[in-house]
Amino acid sequence: MSDPALHPCFLGPYAENDALLEQLVTEFLRDHVYWRRNIHPEDPPAIPTRARHRADFQAFEARLRRELHLLSAALKRSVPFHSQRYLGHMVSDLLIPGLVAQILTLPYNPNNVSEEAAPVTLDMEREAGMQLAAMLGYGVDARRLPCAFGHLTSGGTTANFQALRLALALKCYPLALRAARLDGIDLAGDDLDAFLMPVDRSIEVICAAQRLLSAMSPRERQQAGRRIEEARVEQMGLAAFLDAHPALSTPLVLAPATAHYSWSKGMKLLGLGRRQLVQLPEAGMRICAEAADELIDRLERERRPVLLAVGILGSTEFGTIDPIDRLCDARDRSAGRGFGFGVHVDAAWGGYLMSLLRDEQGGLRGIDAVGREFARFPRPEVYRAMSAVSRSDSVTIDPHKLGYLPYGAGAFLCRDRRPVELLAEAADYVFDEAGSGEPGSGYSAIGRYEIEGSNPGAMAAAVCVTHRVMPLDAAHFGRIQAATIRGAEAFRDLLADWVPRMAPRFRVVVPFEPDCNLLCIALNPVGNEDLAACNGFMRRLQARLAVDPAMPRPEQSFYGSSTTLRGDALGGEAMRALLQALGIAAPADGEELAALRLKVLRHTLMNPFLLDEVNGINYLARYLAYLEVLLPELLETHAGR
DSSP: OOOGGGTTTBOOTTOTTHHHHHHHHHHHHHHHHHHHHTSSTTSOOSSOGGGGGSHHHHHHHHHHHHHHHHHHHHHTTSOOTTSTTBOSSSOOOOBHHHHHHHHHHGGGOOBTTOTTTOTTHHHHHHHHHHHHHHHHTOOOOTTSSSOOEEEEESSHHHHHHHHHHHHHHHHHHHHHHHHTTOTTOOOOSOHHHHHTOOHHHHHHHHHHHHHHHHHSOHHHHHHHHHHHHHHSHHHHOHHHHHHHOTTOOOOEEEEETTSOTHHHHHHHHTTSOGGGEEEEOEETTEEOHHHHHHHHHHHHHTTOOEEEEEEEBSOTTTOOBOOHHHHHHHHHHHHHTTOOOEEEEEETTGGGGGGGGBOTTSOBOOHHHHHTTOSSOSOHHHHHHHHTGGGSSEEEEOTTTTTOOOSSOEEEEESOOGGGGGGOOOOTTTOOSTTOSSTTSOOOOGGGTOSOSSOBHHHHHHHHHHHHHSOSSTTTTHHHHHHHHHHHHHHHHHHHHHHHHHTTTEEEEOOSOOSSSEEEEEEEETTOOOHHHHHHHHHHHHHHHSOOTTSOGGGOOOBOEEEEEEHHHHOHHHHHHHHHHTTOOOOSOHHHHHHOEEEEEEEEOOOTTSEETTTTEEHHHHHHHHHHHHHHHHHHHHHTO
């Protein structure tokens, strides 16, 4: 059902809210003009009113209009993400609050690198971080520990880099304290023991060191601080740091095969090396908790240091949700035995689904309350995973995905803000000394801690205003998420009737049940037993569903995307069963199965208007009817060649 509460939120598939958007943009553009004219109104205009009558002015305007007309014409070949007929990648229509807030802020051009450059929007970025942290279940009261920290990034990739950066700094800092011979800091055991300290214990050591430094005389503090700084991994470099601590080996990061490729990038960028990114065992496109426990136990026995174990809340390709609760359990068990590592949740896709778990007071809703308006969501294991996000050490989330905000807007959140001070950079022309005392006391200049330098305040305004207009709970922002879940469940129900209908000519399989609002379909023509031929057919199908810039939009009925199922992610037996269900010969050897790749259709069902009851249109049913005609046509066309 199309939720009437969502009708004013978007420009709309038919631009139904054009008058609202135009009125808001015009009103606040005029407001910006009045603001400019009232900054020292006694100053005369620098550009005379007669300037527009000059020949060079008119020539400039003509060139400008020409280029803008060309741009406007070219953009008509863009992907119609706003349409209910678009079922492809992770992008949809934009929320009006965020779009207008960004447009409104752009002429002011604030740079959130510092308070001096962004006195308004920097506060909004801090507020947006706390809004997201509260949705995840992190503590946001600065008077109580732990209190969260969060900031915006250009996307989830940068947020994942930040998670790696913080985890490495946190693990290495106690060793710098040991090397600096700071009296009063007792680190039992050797360097490896210090590195393997649990996250919470490492934070306690850092805070104790900061208190010791604060109690010293200025000269003593300067000398001790210099010794610590010289011994830090950030100063020495990873290779020199490891040489100075021969008991250590390069730490590992554990992540599933469904993890975003940014994790590989991050390992290379930090100098850890791609080889140290170890795959957590999977089954059914989700981490296998039992096998992951065995891997972690083995690494503990071997005393092999681990920085992070990464769980995915809505994998980018499949929307699957890892058992975050089991990862946190494994971390806590190992911490009790002196083998510490952090848990990071990559919720770039699924983070905003957490709004479904929050009531209007910020409390956690029970599974029965959440599931009351759905047929199957959330399954108990999915609910346990989502409700355990608050136990994680850090989280990545992308407002430009299920937050329905413009690119690029990612966010990094961590459960305890105190160690973030380890990431601080000094730049006298940008930052003052605010926030450089007790860890977690300030953070007035977020740019001190971010990877990025210049940071658009307009995006912070877009995120913050959207969350103010639509609070991140089930009664408000969650209504958009609920519409997407209902769309996915409706699609799954339609497939139950569609698959038998296609059976005479095509084998159709849902390779794994969806956890949220992404759903994959595997297809193979009846009689084909060759995997390569199946993948070739799927590539031809995807070519028809992909956006064709040369084709007029009304002639393309629907838009979709595809991805590849990997045997090592799905699991050998699951891959064998899937191939058999498709009628494809499967190798007996397990290694061969793990190496196989199967092309499948991938449907991102994030448009909240897929089930349009106002006009009596089910776009998902229309899409399947379109495939019902297209598939035989593709098969016959290929057979005739």
